[in-house]
Amino acid sequence: MGCVSASAAAPPAISSVSLKLPPYWPNDPTLWFTQVEAQFTTRHITVDATKYAYLVGSLQPEIAKEVCDLLLHPPQDNRYVQLKKALIKRTSDSDQKRLRQLLTAEELGDRKPSQLYRRMLQLLGDRTLEPTIMKQLLLSRLPANVQLILASAKDQLDMPGLNIGGNCHLPNICATADCFFRPPRGTALTICHNSHTSIADSTIDPTI
Known part of the structure; x- marks a missing residue:
């Protein structure tokens, strides 16, 4: 039926x-x-x-x-x-939008430098970017006092085995930047001792 x-x-x-x-x-x-x-x-x-x-x-x-x-x-x-x-x-954001976010709009905010770096890698996705450009993008978004510390510790940060292409040792740089990020105003910075870096005590002018 x-x-x-x-x-x-x-x-x-x-x-x-x-x-x-x-x-x-x-x-x-x-x-x-x-x-x-x-x-x-x-x-x-x-x-x-x-x-x-x-x-x-x-x-x-x-x-x-x-x-x-x-x-x-x-x-x-x-x-x-x-x-x-x-x-x-x-x-999902288009590839062009994600790349534009990476190059021009992604800021540090209240994140640690290492968190910003991971977000930048996420935005980069499967694309490739010259490591030195990625390094400059990251450093340009860090506070001035942290940039100063990293510049003074350049020789200690450029260590073999930690690089991502060329001489851009971004994981090591981020680990150090995390230690010095947003210190109390006018006080000596706490030193970050780890297997990668040991930087002498520093007192940074908070107005820098």
Whole structure:
């Protein structure tokens, strides 16, 4: 009689697991999905329809508009995977925008120099940039007193085995800059002793 079986007509099963995902992060969708999928793994969530439902529930209204076609008319198969791909493609910054952010707009703010450096590498992505240019970009965004300390300790910072291309030893530079970042005004700077650097005591004029 042409009847459709109950199993064929039933919607995809959704397992019931208590989970609250963080709000979607358009600044770095790939990293956000890495965190989300780690939560899926720890809670043994493997059903595609369940992951899709959690993903939909975590989207802010302005983000949901970007993928409204997949929300109003969900794919029959691989809903989560297709929604994930669409979100990354449609909400990620373009390569040109990320490069412009790296070259002209990314500032230190209240971060440590090493945090700024990691963010700059993130913005650089798979592209390549002359190491000396990257070094100058980083140094130009550090406070003047920190730049002065790094300049005075140049010979100690340029150590073999810590370079990223050429003579730009950025990890070592950042580790040292972290030690001297935002010291109390008018006080001697705390010395950072580690396996890479040992710099003599310094007192920096806070007006520099």
